[in-house]
Amino acid sequence: MDNNQTIELFSLPDIHFQLSRMLDDARYTGQDFVQVISKDPALCVRLLKIVNSFSYPFPSRVDTINRAISVVGTEDLRNLVLTTSATNSFDKIPDDLVDMTSFWIRSVNCAVIAKILAIKCSVLHSERLYIAGLLHDLGSLIFYFQFPAESKKILEEAKYDHQRIIELENKIIGFNHIDVGAELLRSWELPDSLSGSVRHCKHPDLAKDYILDAYILNLATILCDVFTRADHGEDVFLKIPEATLTMLKLKRQGIEQILEQSREEFSQIFTMIAPGQTAN
Numbered sequence: 001m002d003n004n005q006t007i008e009l010f011s012l013p014d015i016h017f018q019l020s021r022m023l024d025d026a027r028y029t030g031q032d033f034v035q036v037i038s039k040d041p042a043l044c045v046r047l048l049k050i051v052n053s054f055s056y057p058f059p060s061r062v063d064t065i066n067r068a069i070s071v072v073g074t075e076d077l078r079n080l081v082l083t084t085s086a087t088n089s090f091d092k093i094p095d096d097l098v099d100m101t102s103f104w105i106r107s108v109n110c111a112v113i114a115k116i117l118a119i120k121c122s123v124l125h126s127e128r129l130y131i132a133g134l135l136h137d138l139g140s141l142i143f144y145f146q147f148p149a150e151s152k153k154i155l156e157e158a159k160y161d162h163q164r165i166i167e168l169e170n171k172i173i174g175f176n177h178i179d180v181g182a183e184l185l186r187s188w189e190l191p192d193s194l195s196g197s198v199r200h201c202k203h204p205d206l207a208k209d210y211i212l213d214a215y216i217l218n219l220a221t222i223l224c225d226v227f228t229r230a231d232h233g234e235d236v237f238l239k240i241p242e243a244t245l246t247m248l249k250l251k252r253q254g255i256e257q258i259l260e261q262s263r264e265e266f267s268q269i270f271t272m273i274a275p276g277q278t279a280n
Contacts, residue, residue: 010142012086015039015081019036051068110217116262117258129197136221139176139182142184162221204218204243223255
């Protein structure tokens with residue numbers, strides 16, 4: 001199976017592309033969106049769950065899709081459809097290689113941290129960094145599916161150190177999961193800012209476009225290990241490149257505040273992104 005066949009296997013459902021096109025066309029109304037979303041019960045449930053969460057404080061409970069769409073707005077609706085579709089597209093992964101709950105815990109942590117960093121750095125449309133953080137590691141799932149034996153060997157040898165994993169992937173397979181993940185996002189017709197920041201999230205200094213996004217995602221991938229691998233705080237701070245701190249104009253105290261804020265936001269967001277799973 002070649003890379004294109006693998007990416008095709010993990011394609012997004014038609015509802016994502018249909019809604020995305022409709023959201024870009026002013027001729028369509030909220031009622032048109034309702035008709036499409038109503039065809040996907042899982043999407044309906046998640047939309048109502050998110051609208052009734054702390055993210056959208058509303059005086060009374062929202063119990064219809066039409067009202068939910070009016071509350072979240074078109075951009076959040078687009079992101080909701082994307083994240084729902086993406087998290088449901090990877091149910092073919094061998095469970096002996098990856099605990100999907102742990103995978104999504106790390107991904108949601110990265111997403112939350114990336115968005116907080118983006119807001120801290122005054123990035124316009126900071127929600128895109130949330131999406132980049134959530135989807136940045138999807139290439140590893142493709143590797144687990146297409147190269148299970150090699151992936152097992154790499155994970156064991158690298159002891160789950162993410163930078164070491166990339167080095168071993170390049171050596172053993174000939175390319176790495178970050179590049180595959182960026183190509184997957186491109187095949188999903190997502191904005192270049194997403195695939196570009198993912199492609200350079202480990203080496204943001206090599207980015208030619210969306211440089212700030214790449215540096216933000218780079219720091220988010222480092223900091224999310226504070227939660228998912230129980231890394232000692234001092235060790236994590238030592239891993240942060242000085243160039244990243246300079247680019248983002250951050251100091252240690254600011255990072256600690258970001259980590260604290262992300263802890264407060266993580267749990268409820270996780271239950272919405274990965275329904276049926278628990279972060280505990």
